[in-house]
Amino acid sequence: MSTEGRSTDAATATADLESASFVRLVTRPAGDAFAACGVVVDALAERGIPYQVSAVRTVGERTTLAEESQDRGPADRTLVIGAVDGDATRLDSADRPATLEACDLVRELGSTPSPILALAGIAAAGVDPGAGETEWLLTEALEQKLLEQRPGVAVPTADPIDGLAHSTRVRVPWSGDLEATRDAVSDLVPAEGIDAETAALETEIHRKIGSLVAIDAVSAPNAVDSASHAVTRVLRPYARTDCSADSPETPRQTRTDPAFETIGGYADVLEATARVEPGTGIALAIGHDAREPALDAWRDHGRAAHDALESGSTGRYDGAFVVDVDDGPVETVARLAVAYRSPEPVVLAIADGEAGIATRDDRALGSTLEAIARDLDDEEIGCGYDVGRRRGYLTYDSDVDDSTIITAVRGQL
Structure with missing residues (x-):
């Protein structure tokens, strides 16, 4: 292969x-x-x-x-x-x-x-919008007045509480819990919430929320050094200017992009639907009206990922950090852990019959996943795999011991 x-x-x-x-x-x-x-x-x-x-x-x-x-x-x-x-x-x-x-x-x-x-796709791949060869796309969006950079955090919804509670682009102590998120930001958000009519107030609120998220992400008891870099990637997002109403200054587009508040938030929804409802994610990406079911899937995915990371048992090995979860989207758990919780450059998240791998560096995971699959095949363990940029996925019989998977992965790192 x-x-x-x-x-x-x-x-x-x-x-x-x-x-x-x-x-x-x-x-x-x-x-x-x-x-x-x-x-x-x-x-x-x-x-x-x-x-x-x-x-x-x-x-x-x-x-x-x-x-x-x-x-x-x-x-x-x-x-x-x-x-x-x-x-x-x-x-x-x-x-x-x-x-x-x-x-x-x-x-x-x-x-x-x-x-x-x-x-949004570029952000989902882990590349900052405007970085390197993506600059022309960001320039085009800014010149067409489709985007503007503002303070705050990259979430898909206008309600920052909903957005922060379910985002998988950031990990803070209250992630995944709507009530805990509301308590954390209650002093910053007015009781009536944020809407497009309060633009001046909105900017200051977003600035304060961004500061809170940055502080809580890096000061959490189990945060690692990489958290300080990871959280900066969700701050000062590129926000949509055409979500609430048509603007005479905005040119007509050949497609109607769904009204997610920020590019990073749109990316998070694409990733979530890919993990839990791929049919909805495809419909969203090809221009169908799937915003609401996509947001429902995103909320379910965010809760599941943060719950799994919070409750999972962990183990540290030379070069790898293992998170053992009962259930949850293993690729997302691995991605969150490697960014915010792992003292090692590679994370392996294991559930029944599947595992996710994420890395902080640019090592080519294709050959690594192939080798792991071959090793498991040699042990007569049927194994499928997938590979993407800085991440990978394994699927195998659910009765295979976690230790077997850990050994196979560690042997190829």
């Missing part, structure tokens, strides 16, 4: 799509990948090309589906977003968000990607 190597370049993928009468997109369930699907679907819709999107959990399952799809018709095309074992037209890179590759592709086709969707 091999998932390492170059993804398809934009020119090659463009030639495939330009000659297509039908396109099947086979994607990994991740916020970045879903946003990449949305960018491509917008371009297909402009050309009247029908399409189908399928979210597939593991590399092996994606490979099988991609191979089956390629045999269905001479004018049918398949585009895989994520790692796959074998030859396929795909958008997949260990060091670059899939959303950026999708933007390159549609620009080759002569289309312009939605900067809001693209920036």
Whole structure:
């Protein structure tokens, strides 16, 4: 098996799509990948090309589906977003968000990607909007007056209490608990809440909330040094200017982006739906009216992730921090732990029959996950895996001992 190597370049993928009468997109369930699907679907819709999107959990399952799809018709095309074992037209890179590759592709086709969707996908991949080669997207959004940077924290909802309680982009002592969050910020938020009519007051409230979150994130009893870097990435967010009402200064867009308050909040919702309701996440990313069910899934996901991290038992090994949870979204638990709780650069979050891996550095996890899967196969343990930027996923029989998984992972770090 091999998932390492170059993804398809934009020119090659463009030639495939330009000659297509039908396109099947086979994607990994991740916020970045879903946003990449949305960018491509917008371009297909402009050309009247029908399409189908399928979210597939593991590399092996994606490979099988991609191979089956390629045999269905001479004018049918398949585009895989994520790692796959074998030859396929795909958008997949260990060091670059899939959303950026999708933007390159549609620009080759002569289309312009939605900067809001693209920036949300980039943020979901763990890249700061505007950093490096994403600068042109942020510049476009700012010039079109779609975004403005303001104080506060990157959450998807206008209500900061709801946003902070369920966000998985930050970890503070009151995360995951709506009442505890309300108590923590009660002195900062007026009883009637925040709305678009109180803009001047809103700015000062957001500034105070941002300060509170920064202090609580780094001063929590079990916070680690990396928390100070992680929390800065959710402060001073890029906020939507077109959520509450149409503005005569805002140009018409070819798509209607869902009204999430900030780019980071949109990214959090994409990630949440990818983990717990991929059908809703795909609908959201390709422009359907799925905001409310997506927010419901995001709240459920946030509570589950923070509860799992809070109640899970932990163990520290040389180079790895293990969080053993009874239930919960293991990839999100691993991502939160490596950012805010882990003294080691790699986190392994284990539940029954699945595990999530997250890392703070840019090591290529594709070969690592492949090797772990091979080791488990050698022990006659059926194992599927997936890999993304700085994170990975394993699925296996639920009766496999945690110690077996820990040993296999540690052996490849």
